[in-house]
Amino acid sequence: MYDDDEGDYEEDPHHVLRRKEEKQRRREEKLAAMGPIPILLPHFISIANLGSALGVEKRVFLQNLAELGFEDITLETVMTGETAALVAQEYGFSPTVESGDAIDLKRRPPPVDSSALPERPPIVTIMGHVDHGKTTMLDWLRKSSVAALEHGGITQHIGAFSVKLSGGKQITFLDTPGHAAFLTMRQRGANVTDIVILVVAADDSVKPQTLESLKHARAANVPVIVAINKIDKDEARIDHVKADLARNGIEIEDYGGDVQVACVSGRTGEGMDSLEENILTLSEILDLRAEREGMAEGWVLESSVKSVGRAASVLVKRGTLRKGDFIAAGTVWAKIRMLRNEAGDEVNEATPGTPVEILGWRALPDAGDEVIQAPSETRVREAIDYRIEVQGYEKAAAEQEAQERKDKKRDVQEEAAAREKAAMAPANRKKKTRQGGTGTGVENTTTPGDGAGLIKLNFTVKGDTMGSVEAVCAAISEIGNNEVQAAILRSAPGTVTEYDVEHAAITKGTIVNFNTPLSPSIKKMAEDAGVAILDHSVIYHLVDEIKEMLSDKLPMLVTSRVLGEAEVLQVFPINIRGKEYKNIAGCRVRNGQLTRNAVYRLTRKNKTIFDGKLESLKMGKKDVDEMRKGGECGLMFENFDALEIGDKIQAYEEVREKRRL
Structure with missing residues (x-):
């Protein structure tokens, strides 16, 4: 061991390492004697900031994290507060993650005793399948005509209305759309409601969206009242509907369960008094109360x-x-x-x-x-600044996680490709040896459709409300397949603006205008720029038009239809001009018919040797347009005469069909 008082020398690396280890040990002992050091961590923190907070040099901190199992991290990598807390514990800290309660706005804790609070109106959501009469029922309850105002008779937004029933009770109704595209809006309705009225048409019974609405109600733990609507129709089958409800797990009172059922007609008002009574009874049981003071x-x-x-x-x-x-x-x-x-x-x-x-x-x-x-x-x-900051960190963390997954997937694929290449190397060497090292005997094959790529149509979506825009975007995103898809570049509530048209022109996109007025100047500007605007107020029609647009981009479906079959019985060389001869196939038609304009395929020993057109079709020396089964004829093919007796001939036509999504 070197003496520090001696002359110049180059310090032993092992001595330096031991000294660092001793220093680290003394530090750890000191920390252990002091006990865990409290540290407050934010909801999200970068690796660089965490290392500084823990008092660890950045390069060393990255090495330590790698030893703890963290992969592909940099100083800019963002960690959640919970993960950072686990790391801090490894360094002897007692971490606390900042929850944001001091900055963010949070709802108040529920009251200890709600029985002393004033009553509040129950919030009742009407759900069910499209066109089962939900809005018409609500019309009767509030003596108005909402259904007539909705485009196509289909509810397109969440409507919330306060209704004073005949008994003086105030009730708030939410009317949620029944169309499949408005799934998210129905989910929101189920999450803020106290009671769900599940509407089932007496002539249509239980449908997929009926069960979907029931699923949302159960997920939100909300009691359900079933309203069997349209009982005034001749096709009404009330008993059949009740049996369907029971088969789908809805325990109605008629079958010994606790779910109330009211048979009503939203058009005539029949049974609506009974439905009102069921709502009031259930709301009294729920005893809904809320404080009117304090932060709302x-x-x-x-x-x-x-x-x-x-x-x-x-x-x-x-x-x-x-x-x-x-x-x-x-x-x-x-x-x-x-x-x-x-x-x-x-x-x-x-x-x-x-x-x-x-x-x-x-x-x-x-x-x-x-x-x-x-x-x-x-x-x-x-509070808003804090939420925006947290949202930015969450977005960065999500992007980082997505990139890590992408990188890992790429690494796995590259590793698999390398293994496959290594496994095939001996076989390739043997193949080259057999072919004299030139590789000329290897057959190149191509897969149909390779390199065609995915076709995308760009869309900008504008609508009257945020919910409508979300629903339209969801509906458009579901259209397409692995060949053609819709890409939504921009979406926002409001009318179509000049910027929307300019953006669509640059991106070669289409503007979807849902349920908002279009100014003549915007129409003219879009027409001049060659931008199509799909102007709709009913989502069914919009979806149909976009499906048609995407279908037009699909390649045609090409199929072959066999017209006739023949066999070469003899081969005749004939003089074309001067000393030029060409073979003609003497054939007998076995099936169908041979026509002058058909496409022909010749096969020999199950291998196609020619695929093309006829030059002539003759019966004797006479040109004919067709030959039917049993007939004998001579066939001369364009740019081909390497015929042999026994060759099979097939006449066919290509059928091109427009494909649809």
Whole structure:
């Protein structure tokens, strides 16, 4: 061992290593004596920042993380707070992950005793299959005509309405669309409701969307009342519907269960009193109450851009919203400028169980976002900034995870390809030896369709509300196959703008305009730019048109239809001109018929030797247009005369069919 007091020398690397180990050991002993050091970690943190917080040099920290099993990480890699906490524990820290409660807005804890709180109106959602009469039933309940206003008689948004029944009870109804494309909107309805009315048509019985709606209700743990509608129709089969309900796990009262069933007609009003009574009875059992004071809470049902500004339909669940209040929903906030009820009238406040349209948003919230009131503008801004920051970290973490999966998949594929290449190397060497090392005996093959690639049609989607835009995007995304697909480049609520047209022109895209007015100037601009605008208000028609557009991009389906078969019995050389001769096949037609304009395929020993057109079809010395079964004729082929007795001849035609999705 070297003496430090001696002259110049080059220090032994082993000595340096031992000294570092000793230093690390003393540090660990000191930390152990002090006990775990508390450390506060954010919800997301980069590797560089975590290393600095733990007091570890960055390069060493990366090496340590690799030893702990972390792969493909850099100093910019983002970790979740939970993962960072596990790492911090390895370094002797006692971590706490910042939950954001001090910054973010959170809903209040539920009341200890809700029995002393004032009652609130029950929130009832009407669900079921498309065209089973949900909106017509709601019309009767609120004595209006919503169905007549909906395009094609199909509900396209979530509607929320407060209805005062004949007994004076206030009830809030949510009417959710029944079309398959509005799945997410139905899910939102089930998650904010107290009671679900499952509508089943008496003449149509249980359908897939009926079961889908039931699944949402059960997932949200919401009680169900079944309304068998359209009992006034001659085709009504009430007993059959009840049996279908029982077969699908709905335990109705008629079969010993606890699910109430009301037989009604939304058109005539028959049985609607019984349905009202069932709703009131169930709401009394649920004993729905909520505090009217304190910070308000609710859910965004729908949002859209209107002539008066950005608007969102909100269902209040707790507290009371008033003009001037500050609220947050997702990553946007609002100072309430105006509150309007479903009739469009301005109101002063919105109490629990009340749907209301709110104006004053800084940006459009997403349907399904939770709404929470803030005590001040400063507080709501802090919360939104925090949410945006967290959202950015979550997005970065998700992108990183996706890239890691992609890299791992690529590595596995490259490794498999290398193994396959190594395994085939001996066989290839043997093959080269047999072929004299030239490789000329290897046959090249191609797979039909190789290199054709996926065809994508670009779309920009604009609609009257956020929910409609989401539903249209979901419907469009489902159209296509592995050959042709729709790509949605932009989507937003509102009318079609000049920028939309310019963007579509650059990307060679199509604009989908759903249920919003189109100005003549926009139509003219799109026409001049060669941009197609699909203007629709019923999603069925829109889906059909986009299917047709994508179908037009599919290659034709080409099939062969055999017209006739013959066999070469003799080969005759004939003089064409001068000393030029060409063979003619003397044939007998075995099946079908041979025609002058057909395409011909010659096979010899089950191998095709010619595929092409005829030069002439003769019977004796006379040209003919066709020869039928049993006839004998002479065939001369274009650019081919290497005929032999016994060759098989097949006449066929190519049938090209338009393919559809």
